[in-house]
Amino acid sequence: MKGTRRIQGVARVNIGIVVFPGSNCDADTYHAIRDVLAQHAQYVWHEERSLDGLDAVILPGGFSYGDYLRAGAIAATSPAVRALRPYIAAGGLVLGICNGFQTLLEAGLLPGAMQPNLGGRFRCEFVHVRTERVDTPFTCGFAPGDVLRIPIAHAEGRYIIDSTGRPALAAHRQVVFRYCDARGNVTPAANPNGAEDGIAGISSPSGAVLGLMPHPERASEELVGGTSGLRIFSSLVLWITTGRRLSMQPVEVH
Amino acid sequence: MSVLAGVRTVRIIVTLKPGVLDAPGQAILKGLAALGHDGVRTVHAGRYFEIELEGDERLDERVREMCEGFLANTLIEQYRYEIV
Secondary structure: OOOOOOEOOOOEOOEEEEEOOOOOOOHHHHHHHHHOOOOEEEEEEOOOOOOOOOOOEOOOOOOOOHHOOOOOOHHHOOOOOOHHHHHHOOEEEEEOOOHHHHHHHHOOOOOOOOOOOOOOOOOEEEEEEEEOOOOOOOOOOOOOOOOEEEEEEEEEEEEEOOOOHHHHHHHOOEEEEEEEOEEEEEOOOHOOOHHHHHEEEOOOOOOOOEEEEOOOOHOEEEHHHEOOOOOEEEHHHHHHOOOOOOOOOOOOOO | OOOOEEEEEEEEEEEOOOOOOOOOHHHHHHHHHHHOOOOOOOOOOOOEEEEEEEOOOOHHHHHOOOOOOOOOOOEEEEEEEEEE
């Protein structure tokens, strides 16, 4: 636990939340980490060049730079996002939520691209997602097939990948979450945006980097409709506090 | 002094690759039809950039770098440009 802080004698994981102009889920994410899970959270301004000392970095949801050019495209050029590449190579963990996922794609840290939702609508509603992979830092507290109920809020969430990237995505088991119905069936009706293969979240081959469209910070307390999302953050804390290691080196970051 | 030196204007157009669903283009097509513009077969939506920069021998190469690394997402988009 390289960045672990001791607060009142208790070890806490140290999670950085990158703030871009136009981020709007940074405070909700901070709240989930600090107030709900009692861990150490800190805001990291997008001009920060070093991510040293952080156990994990979260790129939060929002509309960085007003979604100008393409969602996440300008955030991907920021010093903090450019610092992710060496941070990941050194064993760092990264979670991108919604706009943060779009930013990871634009930065080339995850494969594929986002397109406007099929149907042309901004979708803001609870959806179900099925957990497809549990050997990642963000899903280590799950059982395979676990169904989460988490809200989405996006206009550009139709994940696509080209024919060259598609086989690698499958070969490296990179699909971590798929949209499904309440019973865990992946169906076209349960897919809110037309994403390829019902994809709601993917990781890097090692699992060190995860991007997902649903907002776990918005499902972190019963008061706001459920705690499915909190399980992603508590998995991350579990992973770090129990000193788990990735089964493969995160060399896939190019 | 190179003929390419001095401030040059580059006009860049980015559009979706053929076969990639153009949701904005389709929505605009519906809008045109709703306004009574008959016979419109297709609409391709895209982005236009006009960039002024110092020209040099590498101008073409630099413009391509800007397009491929940033202005276009070449997974789903294509670009064309003219240097004026």
